[in-house]
Amino acid sequence: MAFVPAPGYQPTYNPTLPYNKPIPGGLSVGMSIYIQGVASEHMKRFSVNFVAGQGPGADIAFHFNPRFDGWDKVVFNSQQGGQWGSEEKKRSMPFRKGTPFELVFMVLPEHYKVVINGNPFYEFGHRIPLQMVTHLQVDGDLELQSINFIGGQPAPSQTPMVIPAYPGSGCMPPQSNLPTMEGPPIFNPTVPFMGKLQGGLTARKTIIVKGYVPPTGKSFAINFKVGSSGDVALHINPRLTEDTVVRNSYLNGSWGSEEKKISYNPFGRGQYFDLSIRCGIDRFKIYGNGQHLFDFSHRLSAFQRVDILEIEGDITLSYVQI
Incomplete structure (x- = not known):
């Protein structure tokens, strides 16, 4: 008997950085992305990007970027055709160096809702149709524990991850x-x-x-x-x-x-x-x-x-x- 994550719940545990993977089934309204990790003791900045495509020049629908730089803040933006859009920022730092965190992105019809450690933090309006978003990127001064995609449907061609319950029982x-x-x-x-x-x-x-x-x-x-x-x-x-x-x-x-x-x-x-x-x-x-x-x-x-x-x-x- 093997454990298979349930449909609409696609977890990745202890992912390495930089993380750049397809979003199972693509981004859709009602989906939530849970990122659990620990902020580095020497954190300066990290980023989470919702990207339309995989190549280096792909558009970024939502750029989430906490910065410890003396003016601690979180920057929000988008990038289209290689050009950054108008920058939004919040001069508040919900992350603490060396401390575990849970970062949630809820995909709503009008915006991304960001919830940090259970507290609503920011809403970023859609600038690029969310249906175009295919990949999630995470990089910077942090250690990842898990990334969970919840509420979306896995792509038809995607085989659910199988975690063997006993040695030799990893069959589907x-x-x-x-x-x-x-x-x-x-x-x-x-x-x-x-x-x-x-x-x-x-x-x-x-x-x-x-x-x-x-x-x-x-x-x-x-x-x-x-x-x-x-x-x-x-x-x-x-x-x-x-x-x-x-x-x-x-x-x-x-x-x-x-x-x-x-x-x-x-x-x-x-x-x-x-x-x-x-x-x-x-x-x-x-x-x-x-x-x-x-x-x-x-x-x-x-x-x-x-x-x-x-x-x-x-x-x-x-x-x-x-």
Whole structure:
């Protein structure tokens, strides 16, 4: 069994710089691009470009350019026919040297909306039709953790990235095994969060949770619950003070045995994370920042009765897809 990112969710983890790749399926209204990374300790500037084409002379529909130069600011512009357009700028620096960040570009009908660390920062009106934008470029004084394209449709010719769950299991599963996500994405939901899984939890369904653990965070929990009984089929409980991730179930009024073994812990204070939880026929499979974290065998055999996703504790959510 392999993990395949769900349609409309195309992640790249730990990309190298300079980054210059096609946007899966092209740019479209409703798409969001999430960039997670760390600003360099010696940052002077970096840039994110939405480009129409791939060559060196391609037009730039949107140039996003933070500059640490004594007059800390972020510059916004476009380039057509080799000529820069009128420059827009904001004399505010939302990035801190040596500090993790989450940068989101939301593609709306009239403009790009820039959200940084969960806070709306700027809106840049379209100067070039967004349908012409084909590539995303990122370069400069930063370290990239992940780039996620959310909400667009992958190009028909594009093969989804496969992350082997076990050694030697990197084969592409049949089309019918592709994970599904029925619900619309929820951006920056408040915590505690409670979401309804329409139709209950089904095999091959993938839930995406993107968030941030504050520097003072101690613990938070993600629960897959049965609303009618209060049973919890899967309880994921990162404990920052213990550097561990506890998993358990709560059935018929009592907790089961804890599981703690983990191959990698993506939850750190002051860090962003990208969690994918896939329901299989016999187990949950959980991935963090593109790496397999752990499996959790079903203890509630009728897992289809799970109809609530609950998230609470010391966490800020930026994106949930159920």
